[in-house]
Amino acid sequence: MTERPKGMSLKEFFSLVWWDWHINRGITFDRLRSMLLLLEIRWEQFIYRNCYRPRNPLTLIWYLTRFLGSIFQWVIATSIIPGDAEIGRGLRLPHPQNIIVTRLAKIGDFCTLYQNVSIALNGFNPTKAPRLGDRVMLGTGSIVIGDITIGSDVIVSAGAVVLRSVPDHARVISPRPTVITDYPSRDPAEPGSKRHIEDPYSLWR
Numbered sequence: 001m002t003e004r005p006k007g008m009s010l011k012e013f014f015s016l017v018w019w020d021w022h023i024n025r026g027i028t029f030d031r032l033r034s035m036l037l038l039l040e041i042r043w044e045q046f047i048y049r050n051c052y053r054p055r056n057p058l059t060l061i062w063y064l065t066r067f068l069g070s071i072f073q074w075v076i077a078t079s080i081i082p083g084d085a086e087i088g089r090g091l092r093l094p095h096p097q098n099i100i101v102t103r104l105a106k107i108g109d110f111c112t113l114y115q116n117v118s119i120a121l122n123g124f125n126p127t128k129a130p131r132l133g134d135r136v137m138l139g140t141g142s143i144v145i146g147d148i149t150i151g152s153d154v155i156v157s158a159g160a161v162v163l164r165s166v167p168d169h170a171r172v173i174s175p176r177p178t179v180i181t182d183y184p185s186r187d188p189a190e191p192g193s194k195r196h197i198e199d200p201y202s203l204w205r
């Protein structure tokens with residue numbers, strides 16, 4: 001069972017909320033979504049840190065908050081970022097969409113998570129979650145799995161799958177895709193024709 005976490009003061013809560021607002025402020029729809037999502041995540045963290053007590057009925061408040069929070073997160077961003085993940089100041093979420101962070105993961109200060117990022121457990125050893133240092137950027141669609149540590153000042157490229165620890169000041173680049181040149185279509189359909197509509201791949205046949 002998870003140990004009792006360190007409490008969070010109201011001052012710490014408001015400081016986290018202020019940094020989130022400061023880093024994500026703007027007038028686009030996604031900025032607004034990020035700020036609402038982060039506000040809810042910080043509230044969950046506050047409840048988790050102050051109410052989670054193993055074998056104590058107070059813990060029910062945490063479970064209820066997580067339940068309602070997961071519905072809110074699904075509605076606003078189809079994301080799952082639970083309050084029992086440790087997240088430092090100023091998390092930047094430019095497009096807060098489909099971001100999955102496992103419980104008990106650690107994310108340092110001033111990190112950036114783009115859309116479709118997963119910070120996940122390895123199902124074969126599901127007790128240890130990834131730990132990210134400060135100023136880590138996870139590009140869109142990147143996946144960080146298992147009992148690993150990503151150092152500080154690291155960039156993980158779009159689409160990279162990280163299964164091993166990464167030192168400070170590193171860049172993790174996904175493999176280059178193979179480009180097959182000179183691959184002409186033999187019998188392409190006319191765009192918008194009946195054949196195209198019935199068989200979308202016919203544009204390239």
Ligand SMILES: CC(C)(COP(=O)(O)OP(=O)(O)OC[C@H]1O[C@@H](n2cnc3c(N)ncnc32)[C@H](O)[C@@H]1OP(=O)(O)O)[C@@H](O)C(=O)NCCC(=O)NCCS
Pocket residue numbers: 095114138139140155156157158171172173174175176177
């Ligand atoms: C990781 C990232 C930041 C790198 O950007 P960059 O520095 O402009 O990338 P470059 O293509 O110049 O590559 C940097 C170096 O890595 C090398 N490199 C790139 N991909 C490589 C690969 N797959 N294998 C080996 N080397 C590679 C390049 O050759 C280059 O080396 P060089 O300077 O010696 O020529 C960028 O690719 C990325 O993924 N950003 C995420 C952005 C994102 O998710 N945005 C979401 C917006 S909604």
